[in-house]
Amino acid sequence: MERPAPLILLIEDEPQMRRFLRTALGANDYRLVEAETAKEGLAQAAARNPDVILLDLGLPDRDGLEVARELREWSPTPIIVLSARGREEDKVRALDLGADDYLTKPFGVDELLARIRVALRHAAMPPGTAPEPVFEAGELRVDLAARRVWRGDEEIHLTPTEYKLLTTLVRHAGKVLTHRQLLKEVWGANYANQSHYVRVYMAQLRQKIEADPARPRLLLTEPGVGYRLRDE
């Protein structure tokens, strides 16, 4: 069955930015709906039911965070937040409010397309369905059914927490997860503010998984935001 090209809603007030995205997305076979303001964006989201929403946080009429929250109230559509460097708190808040990912301006086309692909893939999975039983990225192979982990041919032994941390990242592979999200998933809600747990366990996990733990290629740090497992 031939599916129509995915529809992307872009809520962005900068004309230059819209022009660039129009060209880039068009060239990569995406359909695009544009909105200049938050109000228009919300209306378009309701009317057109897009597959992915690109939301700029610096909108003229309303706070982008509010728009994200409002969208989340009725729409499960993946939201990718666009924002400038130095606004890490905004990104974290947007992600904690339900946004799926973010892009720091300026960004390249490759990065944008990768984020959209990840978002589309996660959206395609109906909630509750189990992920692929085996996850592979670079040398890493995680067999979720068998609960075993390999680097290349070598099996790696993880502690329960390390394993839980890794599988959480695997389930959201390619997406950024904030410290808070990871803490809640792995350690429970009581640990939501103890971000050093994530850091320490992530370092341990890198020691076991990464070829060069000091220069990680799989378990990526998103400074000030959280972590991401590279999946392609």
Added chain:
Amino acid sequence: MSHQRPDPDALLRRVRAEEARERRGQLKVFLGASPGVGKTFTMLETARAKRTDGLDVAVGVVETHGRAETERLLQGLEIIPRHPIEYRGVRLEEFDLDAALARHPALLLVDELAHTNAPGSRHAKRWQDVEELLAAGINIYTTVNIQHFESLNDVVAQITGVTVRETVPDSVLERADEIELVDVTPDVLQQRLREGKVYVPEQAGRAIERFFRKGNLIALRELALRRTAERVDAQMRGYMAEQGIRETWATGERLLVCIGPSASAARLVRATRRMAARVHAEWFAVHVETPRDQRLSAAEREDILRAMELAEQLGGRPVTLSAQSAAEEILAFARLHNITRIIMGKTRRPRWRELLQGSLLDALVRGSGGIGVLAITGAEDEEGPGPTPTPGPRGSVPSEYASAAAIAVVPTLLGLIVRSTGVPVLPIDAAMLYLLAVVVASARFRRGPAVIASLVGIASFDFFFVHPFYTFSVSDVRYVLTFGVMLVVALVLGNLTGRIRSQAESAREREQRTSALYGLSRELAAARDRHAVLAAALRSLRDTFAIDAAALLPGEAGGVAVVGSPPYPFDERERAVAQWSFDHRQAAGRGTTTLPGAGALYLPLESSGRAVGVIGLPLANPAEFRDPARRRLLESLAGQTGAALDRLVLAERSRESEVEVEAERLRTALLSSLSHDMRTPLASIEGAASTLLQESEPAPAARRDLAATIVQESHRMGRLVANLLDMIRVEAGALQVQKEWQLLSDVVGVALLRTDEQLRGHPVTTAFPPDLPLVPMDEILLEQVFVNLLENAAKHTPPGTPIEVGATSRPGEVVAYVADRGPGLPPGEEETIFRKFHRGGGAAGGIGLGLTISRGIVTAHGGRIWAENRPEGGAIFRLALPISGTPPTLVAEEPVPNRQDPEAGTWNALPPSSS
């Protein structure tokens, strides 16, 4: 002495006075010789004329006393309603100062300058209201009679026999910009009086009759005319001085009047003031506190205080000195201040006392050299400026007399005991015993009790041990000599004891004062902010005066507010008094004549002619700080505090101006750098893009190349902009460090990833010990630091040379490093490379902000960053980050796999290296 050139100090003073005058309102005084000459009438006429000229005129207060002519003149003029004040059940209508200030007319009429305001008004006297109005820039017309001049007060009293209580300081009238004499002949005035045209208060009665005698009127008129003439003279002089006309009179006169404890001291002050006015001299009223001041009675102290206050009101400068010898101190002061004449009261002390104690006048004349010494008569006995040596029983209490008498009884008892054993007591032995007792009593007490002891001793000696026994009759005349010696011994020793004690007391007081000041100055020197300064001042006030004071500091809009919680009830009214004191740089509130109804005395903290704060002292007794010693100490403490506050302000300002200079340098360097560093990538981008847009499309390979250039140069510009933004944030102190407990290796990992491209061709090794502790830091900022260091290393070293990154832990800190094997740093530049816009030699791109930003970030973390050359070649950058605070706890994981998990069996991996 030559006067060809205007004295620079005098010029400066004139310029300052002119500046102040420009801001101040102009004061015109309508002066009359006596009531009834028509001052108010003339004032109103002049004001009406001004109004016709279009000037904004308002009437603050005018007393018509029901005279129809005057009332007619008032018609049509805007009158500011008076302000009712309840005083002891009587409703008084007073001039409304605040309404006048709010109305702010160009010209305000305020009648009767010498008026005393009803209690509860802001100022005690109307002339103080006028001063405040002038300071607010309002022009004033006012009226005053000659008898109200403070300095003429006693002269008028002598002429008319009527003492005028309401007086105006001469300085107020001297500062008047214009004085108009309203003059009528005595005959006309008497005629008016008969016609009932002169307002006579009913209660005055006969006194007024005496006042308006023709002889009096002539004398008063002469006074008024002379005053006006003197003023004209002064104006001419001022004109000549301004025009630089060579002065032909003996200027530079400076007078000094010695103030002692005498009721006529005030008279002496007035006389000096008149003398000073005639020769246009500056004058000082000097009182020397000597140890003997301790013995002054309260009334005598009051005399000195009053004379000093009067001197200040009359425009003299009151100075209180402290010394052992009055004469020496006065002469030293006189020489220091170029005094030309010293004025003192003539003494009427008996000659023998002068011979015995020395005369101040003699001492002054002997030591005066070129300074003239003038002794003038007061009405009563006048003493020199030193304290009266009148020995007072002050300080001796009844119990001391009783003790002294008891001591004198001891020899009697001893003698009687000896006699009862049958041994005869010789009169000479008894006399010796009594003498001993007198000596003991004199040494312990002052003169009064000593004399009592000697009298008791003499009587007992006579009664018990001189023949005939048990009578007061004396058989042998030579015992009278013994009695005399005993009495003299008591007197001499008692005097000595008293003096030593006074000296000890005054020394103790002085020592207390000095130590209070010293303590405060030491604390103030250590204070680093305004609150510390005020805390030290308040502590010092509490220690010295046992008073819990409040400190007030000006806020943004100049309004003062209490710092911390005030130690006494502090409402808006109190704040208003404090505000007044701050705005006018004068003491106000309790114990002063301005707003005396307040609960506390407010002293402005001044420095360099500006008020920097206010101290509020809740006085239990309004007269608490009238004592000059206390007052001076208080003022010294306030002065020191003011200076300390000012020092902080100045320090801040100099820091600000330094920052400004630096900012200016930054701007210049930034502009020149930007023009280069921004234009280069822009040129590349524009060039590449326009080539792509050309009609003849380039070959696919070339197209890729051009697009790659655009991307690369955009990255470069992006980095540049990011650096500039960081720099601005560091510079503006807006760097918000959000510390979290982090792993250094994590941050370095991100930095390595971000610099992947630049580091291509450099083998990078990392060394992070596994037991490296967590460090509190802002990961985004620290990542920036490592990116900068790595980029620098890549940029300044030949391709292929290794780069090492790592960290070691030390007690209390973690030291990270980025090291290379490049050419190293030019010797001596290990520190300068951290300065703004410092470029490494031959560096490509970058405007030399990276290291400055890095230092800013590390410093904001409380850490250090520095560079060294490695002994084996290459440079190493180290940064030490403190591990401050308590590291977070980390509950260690159970080293057992989760057995509750039903599928756990298939996954039985045990961690080889758990936390």
